[in-house]
Amino acid sequence: MRIFFTAYEQANVPCIAPVMRALSQRDGWEPVFVPGLDFKEHRGCLAHATGPAGVPLSRLGDWLVPSEVEQAGQRGRILREHVVRWASACAGAATFETRIVATSLKGLLERSYMPSLFEAYARYELALEAFARKERPKLVVLPEDTDYLRGRLAARVFNGHGVPVVCLVPFYYNVFLSYPLLGERYAARYLVMNRSYADRLARHGVASDRIDVVGNPAFDTLRQESESPQGSPTFLYAMQGLPWESEIVSDLVAIFRDLPQAELAIKPHPELCRPTWLASLSTTRNIHVLAPDADAHILLQQATCVIGQSSSMLYQASVLGRAVIVPHYDPAPLSVYLPESDRSQVLARTKADLRHKIESILAGRGRGLAREEIAPFYPKSTERVVDCLESVRAQLSPRRGD
Amino acid sequence: MRRVLILGYVDDAVSRLGDACAGPTDCRLIGLSPAISECLRERRLPHVSVLEYVGSTEWEAIHEEIGRVLQGLSANVRDVNWLDDWSHLIVDEARALVFWSQVARRILDVEHPAEVFIQKPLESHSSHHALISIASAYRLLGQQVESWQDHRWVG
Numbered sequence: 001m002r003i004f005f006t007a008y009e010q011a012n013v014p015c016i017a018p019v020m021r022a023l024s025q026r027d028g029w030e031p032v033f034v035p036g037l038d039f040k041e042h043r044g045c046l047a048h049a050t051g052p053a054g055v056p057l058s059r060l061g062d063w064l065v066p067s068e069v070e071q072a073g074q075r076g077r078i079l080r081e082h083v084v085r086w087a088s089a090c091a092g093a094a095t096f097e098t099r100i101v102a103t104s105l106k107g108l109l110e111r112s113y114m115p116s117l118f119e120a121y122a123r124y125e126l127a128l129e130a131f132a133r134k135e136r137p138k139l140v141v142l143p144e145d146t147d148y149l150r151g152r153l154a155a156r157v158f159n160g161h162g163v164p165v166v167c168l169v170p171f172y173y174n175v176f177l178s179y180p181l182l183g184e185r186y187a188a189r190y191l192v193m194n195r196s197y198a199d200r201l202a203r204h205g206v207a208s209d210r211i212d213v214v215g216n217p218a219f220d221t222l223r224q225e226s227e228s229p230q231g232s233p234t235f236l237y238a239m240q241g242l243p244w245e246s247e248i249v250s251d252l253v254a255i256f257r258d259l260p261q262a263e264l265a266i267k268p269h270p271e272l273c274r275p276t277w278l279a280s281l282s283t284t285r286n287i288h289v290l291a292p293d294a295d296a297h298i299l300l301q302q303a304t305c306v307i308g309q310s311s312s313m314l315y316q317a318s319v320l321g322r323a324v325i326v327p328h329y330d331p332a333p334l335s336v337y338l339p340e341s342d343r344s345q346v347l348a349r350t351k352a353d354l355r356h357k358i359e360s361i362l363a364g365r366g367r368g369l370a371r372e373e374i375a376p377f378y379p380k381s382t383e384r385v386v387d388c389l390e391s392v393r394a395q396l397s398p399r400r401g402d
Numbered sequence: 403m404r405r406v407l408i409l410g411y412v413d414d415a416v417s418r419l420g421d422a423c424a425g426p427t428d429c430r431l432i433g434l435s436p437a438i439s440e441c442l443r444e445r446r447l448p449h450v451s452v453l454e455y456v457g458s459t460e461w462e463a464i465h466e467e468i469g470r471v472l473q474g475l476s477a478n479v480r481d482v483n484w485l486d487d488w489s490h491l492i493v494d495e496a497r498a499l500v501f502w503s504q505v506a507r508r509i510l511d512v513e514h515p516a517e518v519f520i521q522k523p524l525e526s527h528s529s530h531h532a533l534i535s536i537a538s539a540y541r542l543l544g545q546q547v548e549s550w551q552d553h554r555w556v557g
Binding site: 079082083086089090093095096097098099100101102103104105107108121146147148149152153156177178179180181182183200203243244245246247277329330331332333335349350351352 | 435440452456459461470486499501528539542
C-alpha cells in the first residue's frame, strides 16, 4: 500500500525518516515523501523540506496545470482583499478582547509578504484537492492538523475527500505549549511523543482510541558514548533567536567569568542570522562562540549540561543523561512542556537562579528531564510507530485496503 | 496609590530612582519580569513583580479566549475555512498581546492609578515588545499613559 508522508520543515524529517525506511523494508508498504509547503518568516520566503534519500517523491505542484496555478493565484488575491476588509471592520468591535485580537490580525495582514502567502495558500489548497482527487491516497501521514499553511489545510482537504490521515507528531508540536489546538481534530489517529500531549488532545475532545503514545523516532539514533565527557565541564547554550536571549547570554558570560574551571560554549542557531550583539560580546578564555553548523551530536556528547529556552537539544541531552537548564526570564507562561517533577530543578527565572543551577551542576547535583516522561519507548519508537501504522492499515475498510 | 510606573529594564535613570523611593511615596514601581525584579531588588528599589498581576499561567486559557473571539467573528467572514485554517497563525500572533492586555487590565483593577507611566521601550532589550503591548492595551482601554524616561520623576 502506498503511504504518503509529508514534512513542512527540515527539522521534522528526522521524525519520519526512520519510519519510512523501516516501512520500505516491510512487505506491503510503499512509502512516498510529499514535500509540504513551509513559510520561513525570518527570511520572508517559502521553502520545502527534503525527504530522506532513496524514498520516492511526489510533488504536489505537479498535480496542477498552469491555468490552475493562475486561477489559484487570483483566488488568493481576492481572498486577501476580503480578509483585510473584514479585519478592519473587526478592529472597531465593541469588546476589548475582540479589539485586541483584531489589532494583532491587522498587524499580521499588513506584512509585506502577505500577498504572496495568500496566493501560496490558495495554490496549495488547489494542489491538495487535485492530489486527493486524482491519486486517491489510501493513507496519508501528516505532522499535525493544526498549523495554517501546513497540516491544518492538508487535513481539512483530505478529510473532505475521505482520505484517512494519521498525525505522526514531531518534536515541536508535542512540546510547544504555545502552539494552539483550536477547532476540529481531523486525524483518524494521533501518534504522539508523550503522555502530556496525549492528555492535551484528550482535553480537546479526541477519544483515547485515536491516540497512541509512541515516543519520538528521531531520538532512536541518539547513542550515549560509554565514557563521560573528559576535561573541563562544558555548558552548551543553544541559541534560538528568542526574546531574552541577549540578557540570558550576558548573564551566562558574567557567571562563567567567575567560574574559570568550567567552559561555556555558545552555539548560534544553524538557520537564523547571527544577532549583532553577539559580535560585541566580551568573552574570556573559558567562553567560546561556536560555528552555527557545529555538529550537534558531538557537542551533546561533550557537554555536561545543555542550556536553552526551548531547544530540542534540551530533550536530546536529557535522553543522553546530561543535565539541562531552561532559563525562562519572561513572565508569560512557559512555551515548552517540562515535566512537573523536573521544573524546580531545571527552570531558572533570574540571573541568581541561573548561577545557582550552574553551581549545583558543577557540584554534581544536576539533572535532565525525566526520560520516561519525554522519551517513552526510547530507543524503539520507530518500531512502535510501525506497529501502530500496521494497526491503522488493518482497520481501514477493505474498499480502501490494498 | 496614585501613580504606577511600569519598568521593563534597569538603566541609570532607574537606579537614580533609589533616593526618591527611600521615603514614603505614592508611586508603585512594577518590574515587568522576575529578572527585572531581581535587578530592582539588588538596587533596593521597593517594587512589585508583574507576576502579581498575571492571571493565566498556561497558554491554553489564552488560546481558548482567542478561539472564542475568532468564533464570534466567524459569522462575518466569507471564507470560514480560511479562518479555521489560519487560526493557529492568528493565535500565535495575538497571544502575547492578549497576555499583556490581561496584565495591563489587572494593574488597573488592583492599583486604580490616577496616572500610568510606562518606561520608554528600548529596542535592544527583550522587554521592548511587552512595554509596547501594554501601552497598546491601555490605548484600546482608553487609559491615558505617559512615556517615562529619566526626565520626569514620578515620586
